[in-house]
Amino acid sequence: MADLIALTPCDGLLPVTIGSINLTEDVPEAMTLIAPYAGQEEAVSERLEAAHGMAFPAANRSTGKAGARAIWFGQGAALLQGSAATQELADIAALTDQSDAWAVVRLEGKSAAEVLARLAPVDLRSQVFKRGHTARCEVSHMMGSITRVGPEAFQIMVFRSMARTLVHDLKTAMAAVDARG
Amino acid sequence: MRITCPICGDRDRREFYVKGAALARPEASATLEDWHEHVNLRDNRAGETKELWYHEMGCSAWIEVCRNTVSHEIVSTRLAATADLGAKR
Numbered sequence: 493m494a495d496l497i498a499l500t501p502c503d504g505l506l507p508v509t510i511g512s513i514n515l516t517e518d519v520p521e522a523m524t525l526i527a528p529y530a531g532q533e534e535a536v537s538e539r540l541e542a543a544h545g546m547a548f549p550a551a552n553r554s555t556g557k558a559g560a561r562a563i564w565f566g567q568g569a570a571l572l573q574g575s576a577a578t579q580e581l582a583d584i585a586a587l588t589d590q591s592d593a594w595a596v597v598r599l600e601g602k603s604a605a606e607v608l609a610r611l612a613p614v615d616l617r618s619q620v621f622k623r624g625h626t627a628r629c630e631v632s633h634m635m636g637s638i639t640r641v642g643p644e645a646f647q648i649m650v651f652r653s654m655a656r657t658l659v660h661d662l663k664t665a666m667a668a669v670d671a672r673g
Numbered sequence: 674m675r676i677t678c679p680i681c682g683d684r685d686r687r688e689f690y691v692k693g694a695a696l697a698r699p700e701a702s703a704t705l706e707d708w709h710e711h712v713n714l715r716d717n718r719a720g721e722t723k724e725l726w727y728h729e730m731g732c733s734a735w736i737e738v739c740r741n742t743v744s745h746e747i748v749s750t751r752l753a754a755t756a757d758l759g760a761k762r
């Protein structure tokens with residue numbers, strides 16, 4: 493067996509700082525898509541709470557905090573970031589390991605929402621899109637996920653194969669916002 | 674154009690893919706004539722029309738959108754799963 497070298501999705505691309513905006517890569521230990529079977533939503537939430545300390549998130553919301561987060565990820569599904577999902581869920585939900593499938597970046601700075609306004613057609617201003625809110629939405633022509641993880645910080649995800657495009661488009665938007673002062 | 678996804682809320686049209694008319698599927702016992710109408714014949718009306726749209730860039734839900742083809746107004750939306758379009762099996 494060859495000795496393979498693991499590279500993160502944004503290896504060699506990040507971190508980047510432009511003006512007062514920082515873009516860094518996050519590499520969760522594991523990412524598991526949890527899709528409760530019909531009628532099992534409550535039971536899944538209870539077992540998730542018992543094993544991971546957070547409830548199953550409502551639509552457009554996330555639960556948990558840095559290091560262990562459950563992000564609503566589309567109709568009837570949430571993505572658990574942190575440790576691998578407990579097998580206690582295996583008989584009441586479909587579990588899919590997606591640890592290597594997503595590029596995860598963190599955009600932080602006073603004008604982070606203005607940067608994203610150039611790439612995503614949703615209102616991400618803090619009075620509307622509060623901490624813990626999440627959206628599955630377009631991110632620069634890609635299917636993405638955006639979550640507010642702090643007063644001036646967002647987590648942004650796209651498919652791993654599009655990591656370079658995501659970083660390029662974010663850097664371009666960061667430079668444009670910075671140039672406006 | 675904005676479409677209200679029943680799950681995600683008000684979203685830009687570019688996040689969606691449109692399939693076409695929202696039609697109830699014929700019963701298993703349907704005749705060839707019924708299927709011909711289901712597959713090929715459309716009213717193409719000027720006014721309110723129901724279509725299936727897919728929230729491709731969002732939550733991945735299929736949505737029944739009632740749209741006015743004259744004014745482009747989005748009259749109403751609901752999940753396709755609740756629109757009772759499937760035939761009895």
Ligand SMILES: [Zn+2]
Pocket residue numbers: 678679680681682728731732733734
């Ligand atoms: Zn949606």
